[in-house]
Amino acid sequence: MQRSIVRLAIGAAVFTLFALHSAGQLRWRLLDRIETFTYDARMRLPAQAQSQAPIVIVDLDEKSLAAEGQWPWPRDLLADLVDRLFDDYNIRVLGLDMTFPEPDGQSPSRLLSRLSDSAVGRLPGFAAASAAVSAQIDHDRRFAEALSDRAVVMGFVFKQSVKSDEAPEQGVLGPPLFAVEDAVDYVAPHGFTGNLQGLQAPSGLGGFFENPLVDDDGVYRRVPLVQAYQGRVYPSLALSVTRAALGGAPVSLLFDPPAKRRSLNLEAVELGPLEIPVDEQVAAWVPYRGGYRSFPYVSATDVLRRSVEPGVLRDAIVLLGTTAPGLLDLRVTPVARAFPGVEIHANLIAGMLEGQIRKKPSYYLGLEVVELALIALLIGLLFPRLSPLAGAGLAAGVALAVVGGALLAWQLGAILPMGVPVVFTLFLFLAQQLFGYFVESRGKREISRLFGQYVPPQLVEEMAARPQVVSMEGDIRDMTVLFSDVRDFTSISERLDARSLSDMMNQFLTPQTRCIQQYRGTIDKYMGDAIMAFWGAPLPDESHALNAVRAALDMVAAVQALNPQFEARGWPAIRIGIGIGSGDMRVGNMGSEFRVAYTVMGDPVNLASRLEGLTKVYGVPIIISEITREALPSDWAMRELDCVRVKGKERPVTIFEPLGPKEELSSSVRESLARHRGALQAYRGARWNQAEAAWLELARREPERRLYGLYLDRVRQLRVTPPPVDWDGVFVFKTK
Template structure:
């Protein structure tokens, strides 16, 4: 396993219980906020949904099924400026004969069906205009679905067995209507003679016209009960009957009801409602059911069925509206005034036989469902959608018609799926922060979580038309991340104190601070890394201590003085004190603090210790105290470092052959009368920063491996010229020695000793050359020396 993966595995082993608990608690907290709308969760959810909808779902192709004909500003102004139109239709709200002309012309232009987003439940000032509309609907068989409203003060309708009238034979003509031909203002308007009028409607007749057969197994339809916030009282609202003539003449009716969310925006529909006695389909649903010839609406958890067409919806019988962008981009919209002008030109053409130049291109309405309603702010039908704060109210019906005919709705993912996703987000968040432990990630993750989950839920909206709850997982992720940050800081503070207590005695304070800030706790199990081991010992300590056999306290004081001076120098150079073995000092460079230049630091530290000991020796000599001549061994190698010991006592140290060789090199100084001996890896890593010479190739005690050893002399560039000349002579003599040219090597060594009588390595090699000159070694000669302990 790679080292960083091993670290994560150890962290997971120590913190998995916390990770799991934090994820569960964060999920539970977010779910409670979702259920009880704590921390304004509903506002956050709606806001996130709107952002995802507007960012990811815009750009739907222009509708091929639905065309809007609206009362826009052009209509209001155009009719107002036309005396003939004002005389015939009045000003807004227009008399019903205007709609007779519009509906008739739309059918003549090939409209598949007409959906009127409005109600006609109040008698006009001229009842003949109302009858004119009814007559046109009957005689032309106009496929109209008309809206009806509800009111709390309206009497309840009796319970009836609803039947979709458009799926059956058309109703008989309304009695009492007698058309009389005539003309007014140069246009062909039908006038009605005064009659006694149609017989009054019975409540049962109204109920059968307005109620719609809705089969809803497993669902409770939303009630038409008035919201408590509206008036403070809970009252059931009942349908307001349209004009009697229209009840008998209009083939279909649909409920026009406000379905805004609490913030006033249109986002979803419930399709059908109940007043406790009958069921009523919303305007768009009733219209499409008629178009598809469905005898009833089948509304089930997760499914809406209209005849042979089946659409997925939410389990509660609702669905989110797929607006698909700005309504102006989604739907073709024409003015009622343009339709009226087009009708008038056709009438003129029929009377006078003049060329007919249509206002609206041919086939604009052919095969389309035409939605008629208010577009201008002046019609007081302005609603807010996720895409627009001042959209006309009929946009909702247009989107529903499109979705029911050829598209689909946005459905909410099952709550269990959102809950599972919430748990996964919380678990990932707390695991990520807890295991990685990078401060920048702790700061960046909440922001990354928000944008990342926004992207995920947006892609579900765009490609799957599925609404995943956004706020609940993000809340859980943020809460989980916050708990992980708190855990990390508590854990980090605890670990900092533990590290300080564990290493303050062994490392310089600044190095302890660096170790703490590395945020990597030395592993109890240990780790393999390349380090440099340092061993030092006082020459002849046994005889040294004999002088204090009657005064051990003085011995302890002197030894403490020596160890303090040496240890201080080592710690200033980055050493980690491993242990004291009597007078011996053992330390590590490169652990627990990672030091790429550990070999260089160890060499410089050894030279500094040599200088410090020389100063101490001078002080002790003046005080009449024993000498503390010190030998040092350094070796660099991959070693296993960590806390070793028992449950009762742990020690941070290193083990391995590299450690043993460092100890052997310290002892090998005796054979060459040197102070600091270093191993080959140490020399290779530090050679650019030190002055050193190759001493020999040796086989140390207890090992068969041949090792090239070096004497550390000074920092780079600090070797005196005289010493450098001595070193050069030694190197020449060593080369002759390895060629078995012992007499020649001896002459060179004698020259070196003549210049520097205290040159220990030259003296040791000279003795060996003279011995081999008298008693030559067996051939082939390898020049390797086996050293005793």
């Protein structure tokens, strides 16, 4: 529980930092860059559909400049271009991605005007002749006539700042959409550069083509559809062209709920039947369809020379712009580092007509904070329960879920957070890993230092996962203790030199230790040829008695498997005796100020040590106490050996030899156990003849089993020296 709380606290700390960023209180430029990077990556996905809107770009390219002359062109040439587009190619709308704030400097009418002010102008008849031809040679008038009564959208530029030495206004603006009557956070410029009154008035349509909302990295991702200037709202070039293509459809703002006309509730711009999603600044995210030339391009000179296939331009929405490098109309976009500005308008127009403008919901930041909170909670709760590799898989899965959800929303037309939640997940994973390494790993290393030589590795892992249950302080627990000893070790050691004896013991103790640790046992100490181990500490073990008995059986089997190898090396075969006791005992660090050991003490410990010694008396490899027997499953078979009173104890103890699950016993063993039980009952009832007959039959069948001979000797002695009348059948040992 404590580890989970600490993990959740780490998640809460990291969450707070990221939530402050999302709320705008502590902006991290790196996170902004990562989020825009993921947005740009989504924009570059190959699934963008080709536009079906009839949009064509008439390009003032290098070919046109080479054929018709450098820019700016004479306006009579532009008038010819407009005439060709409407009269010869029958286009629907023309949008001019340029502005005309000053008179045409190349118009002959200007030369005629200058001559009128000179000596030439005072010549007889000059004034009359000048008046007669001025209208025919005025390029601006010619251009205005070409614009008149045609769906031509004139471009203009708003100024976001005005220098002290320049006029805030130049030329005139196109007509506004409506007056400012709401609390929307419009982009509010301080001036403009418009068109000549004589050029703007014939058209009657206009739109700004600059973008004051370019991101900090210079990338064109969103464009305002309107700006507010001196209490009136004006459309962008793209919005005005789209409106003209729809026959002059009305424009209004859509709020939810309608009564709350403020940026927080702004949902879309309504353009006739279209609803165009916008943000709080009435800006739309440009739906780029691909890289450069995602729309058809035709050269302006080819239009002038009528060399364009008529079907390319018929009923098309045409934008007049430039890609010529010398005119520098190139922008940085998510899909290309050098992208023609006129094609940005084309993408926006196509997105509006086809309903492909994506929506960044008003609850975007709230959703981001909720995502972060859920991720922090999920990782904080699950991480303590997982291995480092599984924890990495969890973090990767969360990150993939965030990415998958954002991509699915993208396909459905919504822009959801991706970069910040993914970075948060990775950052939180790193913080959790570092905590685990520097804090929890230190605890694991300490536990390993204390218990690693005695406790099986899986227990060390469990203790590290639950350090609160591990204590070195003294504690009384229900446990099981095991003592093991090699029979006749003194004679064995006399037959071997020191080096061989050491090698032999190492090969003996290794599999013995493995058997103990396999069943979650803790090695208390090695005492030469003897082993002391216990179950139930440092971690509790509800099956401590069963695990100890299983380990003991495996230890006996391991010795039997070793003996052929020992004999092959000229070493003597060995046998072991094991005593097991269960009950309440004290466990913890015990010793003196000079040396402390983690060990167990108590009456069951002393009894187990005595039982190990009794294995030699009864000729069996394992003896367990009656308390251990009661803790074993009922389906385990036991051979009751005796009821004894060992030295130092007043209360008699019934002792048993464990044989394993009953279902694994052969029929002959089952029969022997039944005969032995009957013999014990007769023995304790002083029916010597019956007991002797049963054990004689058992001894005939199993002459190697010392137990039967032991009882036959007792029966003979008790016939000679009968026990007292109140005899309880208990055998008293006078020595250890």
